Amino acid sequence: MTGPSSPVTTASPTIPAPARAPGTPPRLRTPRVRTPRRHTAGRPRRSVLLTVLTGLVLLYSLIPLLWLVVSATKTQEGLAGSFGLWFGGDFALWDNISATFTYNDGVFTRWFLNTLLYVVVGAGGATFLAVLGGYALAKFDFLGKRAVFAVVIGAVAVPGTALAVPTFLMFSKMGLTDTPWAVLIPSLISPFGLYLMWVFATEAIPTELMEAARIDGASELRTFFQVALPLLAPGTVTVLLFTMVATWNNYFLPLIMLKDPDWYPLTLGLKxxxxxxxxxxxxxxxxxxxxxxxxxxxxxxxxxxxxQRYWQSGLAAGSVKE
Incomplete structure (x- = not known):
């Protein structure tokens, strides 16, 4: 019996554990696994290392172009008396441009037109031939197709400089050296462009679409120009850019083929x-x-x-399976 002043303690009620049937094992608590955070396409994962490497590549690409732009604004004396990556005391860009086109009786304009000729005929013709050949190799079966594939791969592996001397010896016997044909004819051949169009045409042109055009009465020529060629636009632009850059910057082939400065391209003329x-x-x-x-x-x-918009439109071609 407790006195009036002593505190009364009451035991807290205990909740009985749920009864389990005899012979059943005890239930174990399953640990909660934290699900990893998913990165959606709208919010990709950020990488500091990748950002730094991209910035270094960007600087490596833009610094020579910046030096070229800044140096083009300087005079002959200002090139040696000022910092390379900053402007000099006088801005002579327009005077330099005018002097470039008028120096030595305006021969720079002749070199510029020669380069345009080599690019339009050479690179344009190489692209057209690559599109035709790649389409034919991708969509038609014929005897010796594997042999053609081996020849194309072998031609891609051989550098153009290794063929320059044999080409010169052959053209010299034909009397084509020191003429524009000595530069145009080799520029029409692009093994890499042919291989690229072969691979691209295999996936870009559905065979069912070609069969539907033939059932409607379209000839093979019309099927190519109206059905296949629009689908090959991204690959065609890619090959055109590669061949155009290669022809525009071509130096070694004109160096051994041309002696007359009137037929020089820009690369050889500036040299x-x-x-x-x-x-x-x-x-x-x-x-x-x-x-x-x-x-x-x-x-x-x-x-x-x-x-670039035609180029980028075909970068994801074939990435989604229907």
Whole structure:
């Protein structure tokens, strides 16, 4: 019996454990597994290392272009008396451009037109032949197809410089050296472009679509131009960009094929200007060489900017299976 002043303690009621049937094992608590956070397409995972590497590649690509733009604004004396990555005391870009096109009786304009000729005929013809050959190899079966594939792969593996001397010896016997044909004819052959179009046409053109066009009475030529060619536009632009850059920057083949400066492309012409400083009594024109190099780069940049939407539209072709 407790007194009035002593506290009364009451035991808290205990909840009985649920009874289990005899012979059943005790239930174990399953640990909660934390599900990893999923990264959706809208919010990709960020990588600091990848960002740093991308920034380094961007700097490596843009610093030479920045140096070219800045140096093109300087005079011959300003190139040696100022920092390379910053502007000099005088802005001479427009004077340099005018002097580039008028120097030596305007031969730079002739070199520019020669380069356009080599690109339009050579690169354009190489792209068209690659599209035709790739389409035929991808969609038609014929005897010796595997042999053709082996020849194409072997031609891709052989560098163009290794074929320059044999090509020169063959063209010299034909009397084609020192003529534009010595540069145009080799430019029409693009083994890599042919292989690229072969692979692209295999996936880009459904066989059922070609059969439907033939059932409707379309000829093979009409099927190619109206059905297949629009589907090959991304691959065609890709091959065109590769062949155009290779022809525009072609140096070794014109060097061994051409002697007449009137048929020089821009690469060979600017090299001859640059070599004037090392000749006896030669006039150094480094500011014109740099300005001419800047003018040479601009058409390639414009071509990539104008054609990139056709190029990017085919990057994901065949990535989704229907």
């Amino acid at each position: 001859s200007w640059n070599a004037q400083a090392s000749t006896a009594g030669g006039d150094p024109v480094f500011h014109l060489v740099i300005t001419g190099s800047l003018i040479t780069v601009l058409p390639l940049i414009a071509a990539f900017l104008l054609l």
